[in-house]
Amino acid sequence: MAVTTKLYLASLVALLAVLATATDGSPELSATYYKKTCPNVQNVVRTVMAHRVASEPRMSPAILRLFFHDCFVNGCDASLLLDRTDDMESEKDAVPTNVSLDGFDVIDEIKSALEHNCPATVSCADILALASRDAVALLGGPSWSVPLGRKDSLYASKDAAENDLPNPHGDLGDLLKSFEEHGLDARDLTALSGAHTIGKAHSCENYRDRVYGGEGANIIDPSFAERRRQSCEEGSGEAPFDEETPMVFDNSYFQDLIAQRGLLTSDQELYTHGGPVSDLVKMYAMHGETFFADFAKAMVKMGSIRPPQWMQAEVRLNCRVVNH
Template structure:
């Protein structure tokens, strides 16, 4: 634990002043909740190093896990706020979100969250919420993969239920156009700018061929200047001779396990994997201009990504008096006696 703790403290402390002076001032709209820096310093001071150690181990064993943990946090927050509802297993009382269309056979990393929770319960029982674990794991995944670090505001509670219908309706489809993306983000309090910034998370990870099949079956406009025919042919070769439901393609061919600005470079080269990726530069001039700015200035992208992650992480109901701190992230406490 000591080497992870030392590295963690050195890197995170570097960002504390920036986080407190620059980011928190942007989290005051009506859709956000008030969270706290250093929330567990008194109740569980080892919480963040424990999360970091587990995430580092998981990513070292499977580099793709960084993208998976980052995605878990997004799929949680976009559905009724950041309340760990995405982690709940199905029960007779309700259908969880894991089997919703955007999540089934797609979301992963649940076992990593389970391991983190077990470590935390052994160290400081019933102190750290699963929702806060997701926020920390997302941040640490970015940091470990070469991206920016930031201090995470915490104090979330875990939900007592989940909503499969909300997951189906609110999580953007990989075939979404820019207008649909903007609409879904604005519905939860995120801006069109956040659409472009948070889509930059696709600089890591993989996607099933079935999620971008519309780009391969003749629906793409091959005369568009944003279409890279050589790239499309390579994807058709990868996906055409095997099961599209199981075959995976890198979201970023150049640096698939590194958090950088390559995603935006790919878009301008016509190499956005998902239709919703390529839509950022083909359907909105403002979005394209922001993409171009991130190509030119990766530091700007890192700073903007930190702000948008903090903004997204604050979405949801009040963190006081609602929900609980689950002992097991997969089940609410009354069913986990």
């Protein structure tokens, strides 16, 4: 009887310890999650990223964008990486939010290297988180300790990708609401928007309302608007978010907002209405180190957005398909 009681108590203590690791029952994320099972994981990710960014700098903003678009749809679960099947639509096909995404082959390359080093161990969701950190650091931005231990979803949601991602034409109220729904506040919104200090918009439709007299057109530098109209009329409409240093991760994005040279309506909205968000823009424009620190904190916070409790998960062997 005493032995049975001791075993029961031991099992109860172990169960409570597991439940205490997170409020939703999921294990806490930890920077040392792979310390024993895949100690070289960060070096592998960094090596592949350094090689790819050196040959194609555009892969840095591409990978960073993948992480944002994944985490804002049912949490950071690598659902964005799943290809379409007969039974499931892909988030990659979400219009207009995801059809211009790039960098999937970089994640495939990292996953292949890790499967060689530590098979069936590192999740695609963790690869995205690590690759995003390195994408920023490789272009001169901050680095940070990435909490790990995410799992990969078995499902994708094209509908959620078309409805849950922030709208490039949205006003400040819409943006604040979208971020709040994911547990992110105004400071997180402002800092994370600074990711637009690198990369480009891929279509004139993303900023047409800013440069052709639509909403937000009265809050724009005239010469900037003229250059962007030329972009629309001369070709694909691709345009850098940051004209001066489009492939350097710095605080120029915020300086552009103050000069009324934000590319998207959702960019310029951060500095249109005054108040706390505009104050943050001014602070980041003057103090790049403060922006770097807040961006790193916000990336960790966004990277901790959990998938719904009901969602089944695994460590995928191939980031594009579920295990069978």
